[in-house]
Amino acid sequence: xxxxxxxxxxxxxxxxxxxxxxxxxxxxxxxxxxxxxxxxxxxxxxxxxxxxxxxxxxxxxxxxxxxxxxxxxxxxxxxxxxxxxxxxxxxxxxxxxxxxxxxxxxxxxxxxxxxxxx
Numbered sequence: 228x229x230x231x232x233x234x235x236x237x238x239x240x241x242x243x244x245x246x247x248x249x250x251x252x253x254x255x256x257x258x259x260x261x262x263x264x265x266x267x268x269x270x271x272x273x274x275x276x277x278x279x280x281x282x283x284x285x286x287x288x289x290x291x292x293x294x295x296x297x298x299x300x301x302x303x304x305x306x307x308x309x310x311x312x313x314x315x316x317x318x319x320x321x322x323x324x325x326x327x328x329x330x331x332x333x334x335x336x337x338x339x340x341x342x343x344x345x
Contacts, residue, residue: 252293259287263306271313277327280310281334288338300342307335 263283269275284306291299314331317323 252290256287256290256294259283259290263287267306267310277310277314277330281307281330284310284334296345300338300345304335304338304342307331307338311335 263280263286266275266280266283270277270280284303288299288303291302311328311331311334314323314327318325318328
């Protein structure tokens, strides 16, 4: 009898909708873009890690991909091209270690590969 009541209580809750609204993809993408831009500026000033810029670009791409997958991937590739060029210049100036150029090159290749695989 107790098992039956527990089962009925559990089943009665299964059909209930979640009261939390799902945020619009554009709002999520706008937030990710804002944090990406801040991380990018902080990286330029030497205050943020290279990987932070990359991860926020990925988050922006993923959020944007819900509505505009082609634009999302192309935007991410463009951001990684710009990042790779900027980091290469920093390495040439002696302002960043060579491994940063390797990391930025990897980020660009990964972005291009992800776009091809979709």
